[in-house]
Each structure stands twice: as C-alpha cells, then as structure tokens.
Amino acid sequence: MQRLVFLFLTLAACRPVLTDDLPICPALVTADRAAEADTRVLPPDLWFALLVPGFDRKTGAAPDDPRDCSDRPITGPDESPLPARPRTPDDLSFGTSRDGALLVWARLVDYADGSARGPVVLARWVPQGLEIRGVGSLRAPARRVRLRLEHAAGHPLLVAEGEACAADPCTGDTCPERQVACPREAVLLPLVDQRFLGADIIEGEGPPRPARLRLDERQDFARADGTTRRLEIRRRIDLRGPSPALHAAIRVRDCSPGAPCNDHLTLTDSRSLELAGLTFVTAGDPWQSLLAQPTTR
Numbered sequence: 001m002q003r004l005v006f007l008f009l010t011l012a013a014c015r016p017v018l019t020d021d022l023p024i025c026p027a028l029v030t031a032d033r034a035a036e037a038d039t040r041v042l043p044p045d046l047w048f049a050l051l052v053p054g055f056d057r058k059t060g061a062a063p064d065d066p067r068d069c070s071d072r073p074i075t076g077p078d079e080s081p082l083p084a085r086p087r088t089p090d091d092l093s094f095g096t097s098r099d100g101a102l103l104v105w106a107r108l109v110d111y112a113d114g115s116a117r118g119p120v121v122l123a124r125w126v127p128q129g130l131e132i133r134g135v136g137s138l139r140a141p142a143r144r145v146r147l148r149l150e151h152a153a154g155h156p157l158l159v160a161e162g163e164a165c166a167a168d169p170c171t172g173d174t175c176p177e178r179q180v181a182c183p184r185e186a187v188l189l190p191l192v193d194q195r196f197l198g199a200d201i202i203e204g205e206g207p208p209r210p211a212r213l214r215l216d217e218r219q220d221f222a223r224a225d226g227t228t229r230r231l232e233i234r235r236r237i238d239l240r241g242p243s244p245a246l247h248a249a250i251r252v253r254d255c256s257p258g259a260p261c262n263d264h265l266t267l268t269d270s271r272s273l274e275l276a277g278l279t280f281v282t283a284g285d286p287w288q289s290l291l292a293q294p295t296t297r
Contacts, residue, residue, distance in 0.1 A: 095147025136196025204284025
C-alpha cells in the first residue's frame with residue numbers, strides 16, 4: 001500500500017510542457033525501475049486518479065470541475081449531463097496503436113443520448129512508468145467501446161466506436177441486455193501537437209457538424225398493401241488504404257407479416273474522406289437521397 005500511494009503521488013504530478021519532444025503530462029514513476037512498468041497493469045481507480053487530478057479513489061467521485069492531467073477542462077459549459085454517479089471499472093476503455101502505445105478513455109459524465117465524456121490519452125510504458133503522449137476530451141457512445149489510432153493524410157487520428165443506447169427498456173430478467181439493439185457510431189479526433197482535438201465533418205452541401213458518424217441505420221416504411229419496405233445501411237471507415245474513404249452497403253428489403261424479408265435492391269457506395277485542418281470533407285450521403293425517394297417506399 002505504501003508503494004501504491006508513492007506511485008500515485010508521482011503519477012499525479014501532471015503538468016503541461018511546451019516542448020513536443022517531451023510528454024504532455026510527464027507521468028513517470030521516480031524509481032530505477034517500476035514494477036508496474038514490468039507488469040503494465042494499474043488498478044482502475046489509479047487510472048482515474050492519473051487522468052483526472054482530484055478524483056476521489058475511495059468514493060469514485062469526479063471533482064466538480066474536472067480537468068485532465070494537462071490542467072485543461074474536460075466538460076463544456078453548454079452541456080447537460082445526467083446526474084453524477086460513482087465511476088466504476090466499467091467506465092474505463094482501452095485500445096492500442098499499431099506501434100504498441102496504449103489508448104485509455106475514462107468516462108466521467110453521462111448523457112441522455114447514450115454517450116459519455118471524459119479524458120482520453122495516448123500513453124506509452126517506459127522502464128520508469130508511463131508517458132502521456134496525447135490528451136484530450138472525448139464524448140462518444142459509451143457501450144461496447146473500441147478505441148484505435150489510425151492515420152488520415154499522414155495525421156494521427158483517434159477512432160472511437162461504440163453503441164449509443166439512449167434508453168434501456170429492459171428491466172429484470174424479462175429482456176437480457178444482449179437483446180437490446182443500439183446503433184453503432186464512430187467519433188473521429190485528430191491528434192495535433194499531442195492533443196486530441198474535436199473535428200467537424202461536411203457531407204456534400206450540408207453544414208459542418210461534429211465528426212460523429214452513424215455506422216448502421218434502419219428505416220421501415222409501411223406500404224398500402226400491408227407490407228413494409230425496409231432500408232438498411234452499414235457504413236465502414238477505411239483509413240488504411242492509400243486514401244481515406246467511407247464505404248457503405250445499402251439493402252432495400254420487402255417484409256410481409258409473419259414471413260422473412262426478401263431483398264429488393266442492394267447498393268454499395270464509396271466516398272473519399274479528406275481532412276482539411278480540423279474538418280473532414282466528403283461527398284453527400286446517398287442514404288439521405290434514398291430516404292427522400294418515394295419509389296423506395
């Protein structure tokens with residue numbers, strides 16, 4: 001326990017620096033070699049304390065004005081989160097980059113749309129402990145989270161995927177959690193000068209909006225003959241090819257009561273995805289055009 005307290009005190013000494021060659025939050029264990037660096041394991045409450053100075057490890061409570069380890073605010077002034085609750089190990093998500101660095105997202109506040117917000121960091125284990133090489137504030141869907149670090153036009157890019165469950169209608173054993181279908185979404189945050197920054201996306205002639213993409217959607221349209229015309233889309237973000245792109249597969253299906261749906265039409269689409277500053281630019285979404293066509297109904 002004494003060593004754990006010493007580790008926490010040294011890890012929590014997180015201060016911003018001005019040189020990109022140094023960690024943005026120099027969270028190092030001041031010892032010849034840290035056992036935690038050998039095992040690469042920290043307890044969840046210590047992760048929260050490392051990423052959120054002032055976090056109460058005993059109660060799981062975040063400070064009233066949470067800041068990340070570089071002393072920047074985590075939450076915005078115009079947001080309306082749900083009432084605060086103690087944080088648990090389930091509020092931590094981990095991922096890795098291709099070079100072995102660690103991505104960690106600590107969710108501090110929840111929202112009615114099924115998303116959560118908290119600090120996200122890019123960390124590297126070194127012989128003496130941890131180095132924080134990227135930090136930012138991430139709001140993204142909070143269920144079944146996957147984090148990965150990609151590159152778009154040569155720039156590091158955090159891709160956070162998760163399911164946005166606005167409300168869970170299940171109670172008790174009548175509806176197991178696995179049966180609740182929630183749309184999957186992806187949030188894109190470029191890494192610039194060791195900071196994960198919020199980005200926008202422009203699709204076709206549409207206005208800029210936050211770079212949060214719905215990966216699967218479904219729309220049902222009742223028809224006069226009693227059948228249902230069902231439209232489904234599955235989107236995929238491809239950042240590993242020579243040029244970033246958004247791929248989509250669209251199915252138009254006819255469904256009769258008590259019978260399986262029959263495929264009416266299958267479409268595929270691919271749109272290039274360009275990053276200009278902190279804005280992604282792509283062509284218009286064919287899904288929106290399809291929804292507007294009376295013939296699809």
